[in-house]
Amino acid sequence: MDASMEEQIATMPVPEKTKEQLRASIEGKAITGDQFSTITAAVITEYERTRIEACEAVGIVAAQSIGEPGTQMTMRTFHYAGVAEINVTLGLPRLIEIMDARKEPSTPTMTIYLRPEFRGNRDRAREVSWQIEAAPLHEFADITTDMENMQVVVQLIIAQCEKRKITPATIMENSPKKIRERRHYRDFEHEIDEAKALIRFFPKDIESYQNLFQLADHVRNVIVQGINDIVRVVVRKEGEEYVLYTEGSNLKDVFEVEGVDISRTRSNNISETADILGIEAARNAIIHEALSTLNEQGIHVDVRHLMLVADMMCMDGEVKQIGRHGIAGEKESVLSRAAFEVTVNHLLDAAIANEVDELNGVTENIIVGQPIQLGTGDVKLIAKPRLRV
């Protein structure tokens, strides 16, 4: 392969991947100029043949191609898939969740990759996981409710603090603050005994046992280390590196934790991905999530159908569901919307607003009994009689 061939390949009107494959297949073979032009011509014709034709109803094809294999999916599955111990919704419920563009998936999880300094060693990976997993105060301390003196006594366990790499001083300083800020409970006083690693909490109303127990509850459960939404973290070795899997998702806060590889960490919460990483990332997330949900069930749908769905969902700059509040419900045409759901309301509103239907789509043209603008129906032929000279 010489430079001129390389140049010709680079300017061919075919996708980058086809060019790569062509380069790989003729690499190291003695090919004459004539043979080369035959090959490139054949590649271009073959590529043109695989392209979808203009006016083809790709949406219908995509719907059918996802829908039919979808009937083979398990109705309800709550697998402990991929990672032992972490519960992830899969199968049909998950697919519906993706297409509905729910704000919060029923089982949010994250896959957290680590920076090179942390990924090779289980203990270092565990250190990062301590910073992420939400840990309530009772994991670090013995908490007793002293009813005689109306107080809650927190005796920190130094060994536990050391194990989870947090100093008793930080806990003592933070926990009263966090009860006020995060749990919005303010009716108490506290006293810190630095030397004994002891905190005492007193309810404001020293007569009320109810308040004492309420306070004890807040003290037990206040999150002193980690990120609030992330309930559990599992460290797992994947190939050469350690990866963290979480139950609960919070991309924004996890990105700020030291040791997290920001460029690869992802969440299965699509709407969160859209907020933090943008609409294009959300599009990729939809494709990735839908494809892996289908593949996990042993169903192989061509990725182009899912790409179309993801493109439609992300068209307007935000993730829209496929359904009445999204793509189907916001169509331009009144008749098309009326054919989908709540017919009378749509027609009534359209009549009040004096809406005009341009009859551009398929549904509305079928309703009025006209040829649809698809396939051969979209072509307008004009015969020009040849002028006799």
Add this chain to the structure above:
Amino acid sequence: MSTINVLDHVMVPEHKIMSEEDVQALFSRYHLTSDQLPKIFHDDPAAKAIKAKIGDVIRIVRFSQTAGIAESYRLVIKRPKK
């Protein structure tokens, strides 16, 4: 706020603001008007990262599983109020 750059993330493809001439060339090539393009909000993290203004057209070079590399375009619009 931290200083994370969303463009470094593997799920975020390359975003670039197109020049006026490129936009015109694109529109005449596909016989388009700007409102026919897909949209991106002005406060989208990726749009903010490249400092795009309302009315700009962004060229997005995606990695594609079928084509290898695929180009796409989005018009920057103001996020509508709820």
